[in-house]
Amino acid sequence: KAGVTQTPRYLIKTRGQQVTLSCSPISGHRSVSWYQQTPGQGLQFLFEYFSETQRNKGNFPGRFSGRQFSNSRSEMNVSTLELGDSALYLCASSFTGGEQPQHFGDGTRLSIL
Amino acid sequence: SQQGEEDPQALSIQEGENATMNCSYKTSINNLQWYRQNSGRGLVHLILIRSNEREKHSGRLRVTLDTSKKSSSLLITASRAADTASYFCATDAEGGSARQLTFGSGTQLTVLP
Numbered sequence: 001k002a003g004v005t006q007t008p009r010y011l012i013k014t015r016g017q018q019v020t021l022s023c024s025p026i027s028g029h030r031s032v033s034w035y036q037q038t039p040g041q042g043l044q045f046l047f048e049y050f051s052e053t054q055r056n057k058g059n060f061p062g063r064f065s066g067r068q069f070s071n072s073r074s075e076m077n078v079s080t081l082e083l084g085d086s087a088l089y090l091c092a093s094s095f096t097g098g099e100q101p102q103h104f105g106d107g108t109r110l111s112i113l
Numbered sequence: 114s115q116q117g118e119e120d121p122q123a124l125s126i127q128e129g130e131n132a133t134m135n136c137s138y139k140t141s142i143n144n145l146q147w148y149r150q151n152s153g154r155g156l157v158h159l160i161l162i163r164s165n166e167r168e169k170h171s172g173r174l175r176v177t178l179d180t181s182k183k184s185s186s187l188l189i190t191a192s193r194a195a196d197t198a199s200y201f202c203a204t205d206a207e208g209g210s211a212r213q214l215t216f217g218s219g220t221q222l223t224v225l226p
Contacts, residue, residue: 004155033213033214035214035216042216042217042218042219043201043203043216043219044216045213045214045215048213056213058213090155090156092155092156099143099144099161099163099205101146101158101161102156102158102214103158104148104155104156104157105155106153106154106155107154107155
């Protein structure tokens with residue numbers, strides 16, 4: 001069974017640009033969550049999607065947005081990139097959320113120049 | 114923001130020794146989970162302990178939970194070089210079905226051959 005797939009693995013952008021990251025969850029998983037990991041702030045929750053609806057949102061500015069498609073694949077978008085957005089962005093999936101282990105992808109490493 | 118702290122921040126031991134990591138958190142929880150992260154990779158779920166449980170075992174892992182002290186510990190017995198990784202505790206807040214894990218700051222474990 002294929003794991004969670006995130007594309008691309010690495011991305012370099014400049015300030016002011018926008019970026020879209022993609023996540024394909026494990027087959028059958030309908031809950032997809034996104035996390036940002038930085039050396040300074042650690043792992044922080046961005047948002048969770050279930051059945052194409054955002055169910056929960058972390059404390060991030062509106063420049064960070066996401067969506068989920070009918071096949072459970074998810075994308076997150078960051079607009080007007082800032083240097084501080086440099087991070088490893090991790091996607092995790094589970095069947096329905098709740099009390100289930102989350103399965104993480106290997107992340108997208110985003111570097112802002 | 115992070116839920117709590119893990120200690121120690123870094124731990125270096127010899128192969129065969131036991132490793133103990135501690136985690137403290139701040140709010141009431143449904144459950145607490147431990148994850149492992151190898152360098153440059155995503156997180157791997159290790160074990161989940163519910164708020165009404167005090168101890169749980171899985172292979173060489175033993176987790177304890179003290180809700181009165183809002184703390185948990187992870188014990189890895191008979192450590193191996195392959196256990197070298199960062200270990201994170203994550204709490205699932207009380208109430209709701211949405212998934213929002215709050216992670217600790219992590220312990221970097223190095224197991225020397």
